[in-house]
Amino acid sequence: MAGRRARVVLDAMGGDHGPDATVPGALAAYREHGVPVVLVGRAAEIRRSLRRFGAADEVEVRHADEVVPMAERGGHTASRRRSSLMVGCELARREGLAFVSAGSSGAVVAAAVRTLGRREGVRRPALAVAIPTTSGSTVLVDAGGTADPTAEMLAQFATLGAAYARDVLGVRDPAVGLLSIGSEPGKGNRLVRDAARLLPDMPIRFHGNVEGHDVLAGTVDVVVTDGFTGNVVLKNIEGCVRTVRALALRTGTSDPGVLEKVARLYAAETHGGAALLGLTGTVVVAHGASDAAAIARACVVACDLAAGEAPTPVDGRRATGSTT
Template identity: 40%
Template sequence: MRIAVDAMGGDFAPEEIIKGTLMSAETSPDVQLILVGRKERIEPFLAGSLPKNVSIFEASEVIEMDEHPANAVRKKKDSSIVVATRLVKQGEADAVVSAGSTGAQMAAALLGLGRIKGIERPAIVTILPTSEGGKLILDVGANMDATPAQLCQYALMGSIYATKILGISNPRVGLLNVGSEEGKGNELTQKAYPLLKEAPINFIGNVEGRDVPYGRADVVVCDGFAGNILLKTAEGLAGVLFDQIKEKITSNMVRKLGALAIKPGLKEIARMMDYAEYGGAPLLGVNGISIICHGSSKSKAILNAIRVARECVQVRLIDQIRQDLLK
């Protein structure tokens, strides 16, 4: 198995990307890892010689976060994300992992890999930590104006991913809405509801935003506009809560003593809420494995993202989606 890693993508590239790749090389010696990027920027962060299962593939350009994704992908054909995706297209890699511009990665995947037959638009899936473990939300930004049929496709792909990668048997699929009753919502959700009821999935009906953190659905389906707002709100709220907890429990000596007693529990919660534990998730619907990581990913997140890529390849995720679409 060969996995291409975009060494130049992300807020902490290339150092943290390289660290995570080398960690993966040590824990998964059977996987060939390809660092894609500028060799002169990669080599200074390598501790001596490369492990036998790590190589460098030269890519002279980098797509910056503030560049227009589609235009940059078309103009910078030797950028790290375009080259890494091309390796997958040409069969020289089985998956690509990147923490760079999400828009650029999506454009590179669409232009370079194309869509799976039967999928109109790809969906960015993310794993949101909940009280019941990690749950899927899709779409969180690939397609702002989805159709009812596309939401149904998201549900199918999300259900397959939850089963094959997260190990959830018969995952519960919910439609994000403003109320739990059938008939609630806007035109999109009202038209999507009957399609989801007839789809070969475990559809449990509408779920409200407050249901998501409690893990009442294993897969939450929505358009990219609503999904992105839900994700960013959850991230911001979690950050504020942890900051407030830290401030209040250390505000005086008595509370500091009490904080020592609850510190192990707080660490467990922090670990559960840490996106690095999940690493990344695939852009579902494209004809190849393209794992999207958080822009601020460090070595631990990259290590886990490579693990996710490996699992997607091992279970033949693309073939699974194709087969279910033919049913």
């Protein structure tokens, strides 16, 4: 086991698999990376899972009665004061710990805003994911937190994403692009056009509009979009990588070992989830379908971010962008 690190609070009931994924994920985070995890949820279910995996006192358990359904949106979350999501966020706030959940993105955002609160001046937090590119990574923001933002919110997402790329990933002067249907000025829907008028006046290096293919090309360090589009882009990339891998293996046109390495770069167990930017605390939202490996990775990422560090590299590759 690696050296002991700061504790992380994990919503044990969140995600498609609940304790079947969160319990072994928490154990892997502790045993393999030295990250102590506090599991929050229905204590009896959690302890049954711990016994099944041969663990007794390796992780701390805090009880919470309710479970927030995966289909629930953020509006009702705050009323579920006894849910694992709300109890976990409150514990993280009270003890200054990072929080991780694979639950509904909207519900996690609502709970985190209600308990941890926004940083001064932030209107709405945003989910950021560092997507691997040939030159390093591109930060995609918003990756699913706010489906219908205003142009002003998009402009603020740009500043949050630029700060994340600079202060956490080590990009010296991050270039920021606005996702649109064309790189020419004036292209896009009304939201994009309105945001494009605001971004040149923001304290960032605004590149201008970028297109979908620019995300993986590393054209800019930060790509800004609304949460609906960002989530579609992220899942489309994940699906494309899996499809290309399957087709290449079927036709025998590529080295299986190389394909496995490429596929792993884009897998949930590698990136671990999205950082929720703009809060007074550290929150990582893991993929709803996360397995144990992905949950463990999310806990490690949350621990690193809480310490003000770039996420620990996987396979020797650190998720940083260019420094141009």
